[in-house]
Amino acid sequence: SAVISQKPSRDICQRGTSLTIQCQVDSQVTMMFWYRQQPGQSLTLIATANQGSEATYESGFVIDKFPISRPNLTFSTLTVSNMSPEDSSIYLCSVLRGRDGYTFGSGTRLTVV
Amino acid sequence: AQKITQTQPGMFVQEKEAVTLDCTYDTSDPSYGLFWYKQPSSGEMIFLIYQGSYDQQNATEGRYSLNFQKARKSANLVISASQLGDSAMYFCAMRMPGSTSYGKLTFGQGTILTVHP
Numbered sequence: 001s002a003v004i005s006q007k008p009s010r011d012i013c014q015r016g017t018s019l020t021i022q023c024q025v026d027s028q029v030t031m032m033f034w035y036r037q038q039p040g041q042s043l044t045l046i047a048t049a050n051q052g053s054e055a056t057y058e059s060g061f062v063i064d065k066f067p068i069s070r071p072n073l074t075f076s077t078l079t080v081s082n083m084s085p086e087d088s089s090i091y092l093c094s095v096l097r098g099r100d101g102y103t104f105g106s107g108t109r110l111t112v113v
Numbered sequence: 114a115q116k117i118t119q120t121q122p123g124m125f126v127q128e129k130e131a132v133t134l135d136c137t138y139d140t141s142d143p144s145y146g147l148f149w150y151k152q153p154s155s156g157e158m159i160f161l162i163y164q165g166s167y168d169q170q171n172a173t174e175g176r177y178s179l180n181f182q183k184a185r186k187s188a189n190l191v192i193s194a195s196q197l198g199d200s201a202m203y204f205c206a207m208r209m210p211g212s213t214s215y216g217k218l219t220f221g222q223g224t225i226l227t228v229h230p
Contacts, residue, residue: 033216041222042204042220043218045217048217102148104158
């Protein structure tokens with residue numbers, strides 16, 4: 001299955017600033033997914049990122065707050081903009097590889113102070 | 114709308130015993146996939162097992178097996194011979210069907226499993 005390198009693994013940020021999270025996959029994949037996991041909660045899909053097209057956002061998530069880039073089939077970034085303490089979460093990227101081949105990045109643990 | 118429900122916020126099991134983690138789902142589409150993931154305190158998501166809606170046999174992967182009861186829309190995870198390292202959060206998830214939704218996973222609320230020595 002695919003290997004994903006996700007950076008940074010954790011960060012502490014000031015409110016009002018932005019953080020960009022990167023995911024690099026070791027092979028080409030069509031679909032990449034970005035999830036948020038708030039403290040003690042389950043994973044919630046933020047958006048689906050396909051190469052060459054705009055990301056598709058889920059209800060409750062907007063591009064101005066979570067802009068996503070997908071410049072090629074092995075790389076994607078998620079930016080958390082104008083952060084507030086409510087954005088403190090684990091952010092995870094994921095790729096679909098075959099019937100049962102979802103692979104997740106190791107996650108970015110974000111704390112906003 | 115598709116929905117995944119895990120009704121056990123926490124479960125406790127003695128080391129070397131078996132434990133069942135419950136998962137029910139709701140979908141009107143005949144084609145779907147069900148997954149179980151383990152999330153240790155480090156936060157990574159570890160794939161455990163997969164069951165397709167058309168699979169005739171219940172899935173097994175080492176100490177993990179999936180008790181798939183399609184008519185009851187349940188997909189319970191059975192962990193045999195629990196180990197201390199099994200202590201973690203466990204998520205049930207469903208791959209959403211449909212051409213526009215394909216690939217998306219919907220997750221249950223999770224169950225925290227604690228294995229006692």
